Amino acid sequence: MIKTGNQHIAMLRDGREVYLDGKRVTDVTSHPAFRNSIRSYANLYDFQAQPGNIDKMTFQPAGTDRRVSRIWELPASYNELVERRQMLEAWTELHYGFMGRSPDHVASCISGMYMGIDVFEQADPARAGALRDYYRYARDNDLFLTYVIVNPQANQSKSAHEQEDKYLAVGIVDQDAEGITVRGAKMLATSGIMANEVFCSCIQPLREGDEMYALSFAVPMNTKGLKVMSRKSYEANATSVFDNPLASRFDENDAVLYFDDVKVPWERIFVAGDVGLCARQFHATPAHVYQNYQCQVRLMVKLRFLVGLAHRITEINGTNSFPQVREMLGQLAAEAGMVEAWVYGMEAKGQVGKHGYFVPDRSMLYGSQVVTQQLYGKVLATLRELAGGGMIMLPSSIEDFANPSLAGIIAKTQKSPVCSPEERVKFFKLAWDAVGSEFASRHNQYEMFYAGATFVTKGHAYRTYDWQNASGLVDNMLGSYSLESELAKLPQAA
Numbered sequence: 001m002i003k004t005g006n007q008h009i010a011m012l013r014d015g016r017e018v019y020l021d022g023k024r025v026t027d028v029t030s031h032p033a034f035r036n037s038i039r040s041y042a043n044l045y046d047f048q049a050q051p052g053n054i055d056k057m058t059f060q061p062a063g064t065d066r067r068v069s070r071i072w073e074l075p076a077s078y079n080e081l082v083e084r085r086q087m088l089e090a091w092t093e094l095h096y097g098f099m100g101r102s103p104d105h106v107a108s109c110i111s112g113m114y115m116g117i118d119v120f121e122q123a124d125p126a127r128a129g130a131l132r133d134y135y136r137y138a139r140d141n142d143l144f145l146t147y148v149i150v151n152p153q154a155n156q157s158k159s160a161h162e163q164e165d166k167y168l169a170v171g172i173v174d175q176d177a178e179g180i181t182v183r184g185a186k187m188l189a190t191s192g193i194m195a196n197e198v199f200c201s202c203i204q205p206l207r208e209g210d211e212m213y214a215l216s217f218a219v220p221m222n223t224k225g226l227k228v229m230s231r232k233s234y235e236a237n238a239t240s241v242f243d244n245p246l247a248s249r250f251d252e253n254d255a256v257l258y259f260d261d262v263k264v265p266w267e268r269i270f271v272a273g274d275v276g277l278c279a280r281q282f283h284a285t286p287a288h289v290y291q292n293y294q295c296q297v298r299l300m301v302k303l304r305f306l307v308g309l310a311h312r313i314t315e316i317n318g319t320n321s322f323p324q325v326r327e328m329l330g331q332l333a334a335e336a337g338m339v340e341a342w343v344y345g346m347e348a349k350g351q352v353g354k355h356g357y358f359v360p361d362r363s364m365l366y367g368s369q370v371v372t373q374q375l376y377g378k379v380l381a382t383l384r385e386l387a388g389g390g391m392i393m394l395p396s397s398i399e400d401f402a403n404p405s406l407a408g409i410i411a412k413t414q415k416s417p418v419c420s421p422e423e424r425v426k427f428f429k430l431a432w433d434a435v436g437s438e439f440a441s442r443h444n445q446y447e448m449f450y451a452g453a454t455f456v457t458k459g460h461a462y463r464t465y466d467w468q469n470a471s472g473l474v475d476n477m478l479g480s481y482s483l484e485s486e487l488a489k490l491p492q493a494a
Contacts (some may be wrong), residue, residue, distance in 0.1 A: 001068050002049040002058055003142040010109055011196055012038065014222040018193055018255075020230045028193050033233035036249045037099075038194050041144065044091050044103065045069075057087050064140060070175050071107040072139035075358045081347055088297045097302025098250040100295070101191035102445060106145035109282075109291035110135055113270070115357040118287025120270065123277045129269045130227075134218055138197070145218070146195040148186030148257050149203040160206065160213040170200060170259050171212040173272065179265040180272060182215065189255040192228055195221060198257065203452075206275045214278040216271035217264045224261040231253045234439040242398045245430050247439035254442075259263025286359045292451060293346065293360045296368050299376075299447070300343050303336040306379055309431050313386045316424055318417045327380055328382055335375055342368035343398055366460040369451045376447035391432040394425055 009029050018025040028034045048069055050056035058067040071088070075081040088104050095102065113120075114135040120128035138145060151160060160169050170184035186200055201216040219226065231372055235251040238244035251369035254272070271277050282288040310332050314320035320329075341363055349361035384391070394414075400406045401422070414421035434440055451457050 002054065003044040003045050003069070004049045005039070005044075007197075008042050008045050008144065009038060012194065014220070016193075016222040016228060017226060018230060018320050020233060020236075025124060025230075031231070033236035034193055034253065036235055037251050037253065040095055040099065040249050041102070041191075041194050041491045043094060045095060045142075047091070053090075056083075057090065061136075061139060066140065068139055068142045069103070069107070071104040072111055072135075072142070074111055076352070076356060077358050078347065078350060081350060081358050081360065084306070085297055085343070085347065088294060092298045094299040095250050096246075096305045097298050097300075097442065098246055099191070099252045100298060100450060101146055101252055102298070103144040105291060105294050105298075106147045107143075108294040109147065109287050110138060110145065110199065112287030112290035113281055113285050114353045115290075115353075115359075116281075116287065118355065119280050119284045120277070123274060123280075125264070127270050127272070127277075133468070134268060134270070138218075140398045141196075142219060142306050143196040144191075144194065145197050146189050146192045146200055147199040147201070148189050148192075149199075149201045150187050151202065151204060152187055152256070156433070159210055161209045162200075169202075170215060171215055172215065173261060175272070179263055180215075180217075180269060181261055181263050182217075184259050184343050185256055185258045187254075187256050189228065189257045191252045192221065192255045192257065193230060193253050197221060198226075200257075200259075201271065201281070202278055207280060208275070211273045211275055214271060214273055214275045215269075216278060216281055217269045219262065219264055219268060219368040223262055225260040227258040227260060229258065229362055234437075234442070237438075240398050242426065242427055244439065245438065246433040246434050247437060251439060286353065286355070286357060289359055289365055292365055292369060293343075295450065296339065296343050296346070296365065296372070298338075299372055300339050302377065303339055306383065306434065307332045307336045309434060310383050310386055312427060313383065313390070313431060315418050316416045316427060317386075317388070317390060325386065328386060332379065332382055335379065339368065339372060339375075363464040363466065366457060366464055369390075369457045370454070373448055373451065373454055377444055380435050380440070380444060383431065387428070387431060387435075391428050391436055394428055394432070399418075 015029060016028065018028055025031050025033070029038055030036050039094065047053060054067065057070060059070050059073050060067045061072070070084050073080070073084050075084055084443070091104060113131060117128055117132055122132055143417055144379070154163050154168055160171070163169070164494040167184040170182050170186050173181040173183045175181070177427060189198060192198055197218055197220050199218045202213055206214055221228070231254045233251060233253065234244075235249070238248035241248045271281060311320070314325050314329065319325045346360040346364040346368070350358055351361075353359045395401065395410055400410060410425065411421045414424045416424045
């Protein structure tokens with residue numbers, strides 16, 4: 001039986017401790033701040049369960065009698081990676097790339113860790129066994145996982161153990177034969193309110209003395225002592241789908257998690273007190289590559305959508321025949337095509353690693369992330385320039401159409417050569433929600449920093465680039481001539 005949307009929604013009615021606007025939310029699936037976004041995630045599961053989509057979207061793991069999402073598949077070849085990417089694309093098209101922490105993201109991370117299980121085996125066979133069992137459990141139950149892998153910012157000039165509050169970040173309070181007790185906060189639980197479980201770890205570099213923060217574990221979102229503090233809900237503040245077609249349905253939400261002396265059993269702990277392994281779980285396994293490869297596939301689809309918005313803006317405004325406008329559209333097309341080429345390139349240059357799984361090319365992945373961190377805001381600025389005042393001079397809400405007098409004025413002032421006034425308003429409401437609303441502003445910030453600060457991604461690009469090959473070309477050029485040989489060619493002095 002394949003997981004469906006209604007099954008996922010039912011799983012979220014588990015008593016999780018979610019807070020919004022100072023109050024506890026009793027049922028996230030019915031609350032106006034979360035219900036539509038939860039339904040959007042549920043639609044992903046319904047889509048994969050449709051008879052015509054089952055082969056493309058799911059697979060049956062060996063030794064099991066159930067089909068699950070391909071997000072858990074471990075590609076052993078280029079062709080299998082491409083099949084998995086096509087599944088990711090199909091899911092992303094359902095939310096137009098605006099749900100960055102969809103179920104395929106952290107599943108890609110955990111799957112990548114499983115591919116590098118030997119890294120855990122070498123450090124601690126018991127922790128490797130816990131990871132192996134958890135991957136199979138999450139896969140076989142088709143769980144939606146989120147993660148929190150960054151510490152609260154606080155004083156960033158100091159390491160975790162040097163902060164004023166010892167338990168600002170999640171750290172070990174106690175441990176016994178049953179497991180460990182943890183206390184502290186983690187960010188940023190994007191989609192945590194909509195997820196089944198959370199993977200908690202630390203991707204930031206840890207120093208000597210930070211051993212108590214070197215953790216990696218997974219717990220259900222309704223675990224006793226786990227508090228979920230939601231940011232402002234853009235969905236709750238969306239007046240209607242017509243006025244905010246994206247924010248009203250695709251606000252994946254972000255939250256701070258506070259672990260108030262949460263007991264985690266050993267069978268769910270993958271790293272405990274090992275600073276070196278905490279870093280290697282991401283970078284010595286395919287985990288970091290797979291989770292960020294998924295991000296680039298998502299962004300590829302999102303840019304297609306934004307470029308489509310740009311083209312429609314020019315059609316509605318009647319400017320699409322202007323040479324300068326076509327030049328701007330051509331630039332956008334080239335940039336979106338570049339990101340798509342990077343995705344295809346990191347697949348084509350990928351290799352079967354020592355673990356026997358096919359891994360996308362790291363250098364192309366990180367190169368893409370460096371450029372796209374700078375690109376997203378540029379694309380939004382271009383859409384703003386193309387639209388002019390069109391995204392601002394709009395009716396205040398759908399209720400203006402219900403007033404006959406105002407509706408008549410709208411019909412006179414919202415003209416377009418290609419569509420009706422109502423269609424024009426509908427389109428520019430969508431464009432504003434994607435480009436200029438508070439929801440859109442959050443996405444601009446997200447695309448800039450989800451992969452880390454720019455110096456982090458540039459560091460990854462530096463470390464993974466083939467400098468030997470590049471330097472070899474320079475050496476070959478320098479070796480093709482010499483001062484002596486060139487001097488010998490000069491006319492001899494009389």
